[in-house]
Amino acid sequence: MALFTSVKLPMPANVDLYWDDQTTFTARLQQLNQEVVLSLSLCRVIRRITAVLLHSTRERSTQGDYTDFLPFFTPDLPLEELEDWLKIYDGSLMAESRQNRIHLLSPEGFVRSPALHFIPHIFRRWIRDPDSKGLSIECRRFERRRNLIQRAILTQHMSLENPSRAVCIVAAECTIDLLPWELSRTSLLIPPMIQLLHRQLMAQALRLELFEDAPEISLDTLAEAITTPSSRWTVNYQRLEFLGDSLLKFIVSTHLFYKHPQWHEGYLSKQKDLLVSNERLTHAAITAHLEQFICKDFITRKHRAFWPKQGDIAREMIPKKVYADVVEALVAAAYEHGGLPLSRKLVGIFLPELSDFASTPKQSPKQNGQFPVHLEMKLDAFLGYKFTNRSLLWEALTHPSWQRDQSTSSYQRLEFLGDAVLDVLVAKMLHSLSPKLAEGRMTELRAALVNADFLAFLCMESAMAEPSCPIVTADSPETFARAKNIALWMFMRHDSPDIAKLWTECAKRHGMLGEVVKKKLEGDDSYPWGTFAQLGAPKFYSDLVESTIGAIFIESKGCLETCGQFLKRIHLVDYLQRFVRQNVRLEHPKSALNRITGTDEVKFEIEDTADGLHKISVWLKSEKIASIDSCFSRAEAFVRGADEAVVLLLSRTRDQ
Missing domain, CATH: 3.30.160.20 (Double Stranded RNA Binding Domain)
Structure with missing residues (x-):
């Protein structure tokens, strides 16, 4: 086939089209772009050919004009031969008349009849009625697949040889299309090809609009980012939006954390929620005229134009959620091709108040403070990571109730930062898994891995055996104190009697339920939401995990890989892999x-x-x-x- 458009097409643009469960076509655009000036008469010819092809598999009542719609499809013939082709194949003949003896042949075109509501049927054989001495046609209905981009399930009635689907009709009432039906059915490939070109052209225009001075981003990825589920395309923005949601939260959180060093965690959270809200992202998308590039419908012949100019698009209502999702998907698309620097640059385009973000986070200034040496050594051994800024480490372990010295702040700001770092690390791991997970499954997994109950359990469960210490007495020159397990929560500094009581109560429940939870996490086919609730761990346990992640992020100068090592150390990554590998049910009971x-x-x-x-x-x-x-x-x-x-x-x- 030859394809005529009014714009130069991006390359490559391929799509798999599924005819049935055994037949797959791959439609490809060949690198044969040529600029041709068409005469007005030739434009009318190729428009008419496109209409003939597109309507050939439809009943007469649904056939419409094809005037303003581009692109145009024709057989791959020299331009001067197209008019002759149209004369040969445009129209139909009566199946039986005095002037027409086509019944002597085996017609190749579709059979149509008022009795069959002009629905295309495929000729099988002629039947002569000995009583009336007339002819009838045995035919079967042409089963037109309306969606070739989804895999088909072949049913028996679609078989050409299935006699139960055969019908007989008087030949004198029938017409035979001049266009062979096997050529007609190739027109079913046109709508998905048009949709493919539409997505690619939208992606190309968006790339010029948003990334003119940035490294080139794959058109396929951009097309995925701007395609909504309502378009009914095989790939839409949902997986990219899942990753982009975490990336946006991370970029905004780190920006606020470093720009406002005096802000309390409550102010940081409130401002972050405002910046990543659907309302704010919708406003940003409309300001950037993003509605011009969102592919929200399956493009059909009913659309007025294939390549509308800016400002010509009808202002259809696009839900706020769609705007927000597309912005988040674009953030993920930028990350896949340019990493965090390009993602931050894109976020700065949509949210100008974040355009001055420093690409490398600065460490908090070191503060003077004296910390117990024996605890310092145990902490380094437990974390498997040595902090040079010891005040930063102890800040991550300081409860807001601590009042004994002013050497550090509480962990709340670091917990705010660590929450965003944890979220993006888990999202990245899930998004990169192969085979790819559906967006809904990734959302379930993330909820199971970053919720407060699960993190609190890891805080209590991830323990290290404390080395035995020699004790010298008068009776015995050298004995050894009994070794005990130490966990992260044991290092938390606080000045609250209530916390000591909560520690004791939670330790008892963990002693009774810890092994039960662990066995369920490691072997059950469902997630132990109920047992976690029974454990009832206070929030400060999960806060400690997140604040420690935040401290490691700052100490490592923003290295996400180093933070990921800590997640492996507390076995979060092991559980992630187990949940995915064994397809654990993760849905919350409610x-x-x-x-x-x-x-x-x-x-x-x-x-x-x-x-x-x-x-x-x-x-x-x-x-x-x-x-x-x-x-x-x-x-x-x-x-x-x-x-x-x-x-x-x-x-x-x-x-x-």
């Missing part, structure tokens, strides 16, 4: 309960018991489907109640 019950209303009834604990009952319609006693917190009660209800409902489904 989400699973809502999915299973659908529109049926679920009610939770919670009450406080005399011993200070909580009891919850879960009702579906008028039936109590779960009841949990002795919960330490209301949050634990809701999670465990939903978890037990899900187990019951799933068991009923299996029994049915």
Whole structure:
């Protein structure tokens, strides 16, 4: 085929098209770009040829004009032969008349009849009726696949030899298309080719608009970033948006952290939430006229123009979420081809207040402070990383209640930074896995790996055996103190009696449930949300993990790989790989309960018991489907109640 457009096409642009479960076409654009000045009469010819091809597989009632739509498709013939081709194949003949004896042949074109609503049918054979001495045509309906970009499942009735799909029609009522039906069906490749070209041209225009002075970014990646799920294309922005969401949060968080060294964690979080909100990103996208490049529909012949000029696009309502998703996907596209520097530059285009971001973070100034030498040595051994700025390390381990000296601040600012670093590290690992994970699965995995309960468990569970210390006494010249395990939370500095009490209570629960949680994480086919809730770890446990990550990030001058080594050390990466490899079910119990019950209303009834604990009952319609006693917190009660209800409902489904 030859392709005529009013603009030069980007190269390459290939697409796989699935005819059935056994046949795949790969449509390719060959490197034969030529500038040709077409006469008005030749333009009319190639427009008419395109219309003939495009409409040949449709019933007559749905055929429309093809006037302003580009590109144009024709057979790959010299220009001077196109008009002759059109004369040969445009139109149809009566199947049987005095002037036409086509019944003596085997027609190659589609059979159409008012009795068949002019729907294209494929000729099988002539049938002579001995009583009426007339002719009939046995044919079968042409099964037109409307979506060739999705893999097909071949059904038996699509077979040409399936007699059950054959129909007979009086030949005198039929017409036969002049265009052979096997050539007609190639026109089904035109709509996906048009969509492919549309995406590539949009991506090319966007690259010139946003990345004129930046390293070249792959058009395929940009096309993916601007393609919405509603376009029904095989690849859309969802996977890039997943990574871009974490990258944007990381870029904004690090910028705020270094630009405002005096800001409290609460101010930092509030400002970050404003900058990454859908409202702010939507405003940024509209300001950058991003709506011109978003591929939100499958381009069809109903669209007025294939390559509209700026300002000619109808101002259709694009949801805020789509604008925000495309911005985040573009941030990820920039990262894949230019790393963090290019991502930061792109963020600066959409959010000008971040355009002055320093590419290399500066370390916090060293402060004077005296820290216990024996604890310093244990910390270095536990972390497997030696800080030169010791104040930074102890800041990561200082609770806001600590008032004994002013040598360090609390861990809250570092926890804010570490949260963003952890999020982007996990997102990068998930996005780079092969085979590729769907966006929904990556979101479930990230939620399971960065939630406070899981991080708190790692903080308690990741321990190191403390070396035995010799003790010299009068009775024995040298004995050894009993070795004990040390964990990160044991180094936290605080001045709160309540924390000491929480430590004791949580240590008891960890002693009872720690092995249970570990076995479930390492061997179960579902994530232990309920057991985590039962463990009930206070938030400062997870804060310590995130603040330590933030401190390592600063000490290593912004090296994400060094922070990733710490995640391996506390076994977070091991669990990530296990969840992916064994396809662990990660859905939260409350989400699973809502999915299973659908529109049926679920009610939770919670009450406080005399011993200070909580009891919850879960009702579906008028039936109590779960009841949990002795919960330490209301949050634990809701999670465990939903978890037990899900187990019951799933068991009923299996029994049915």
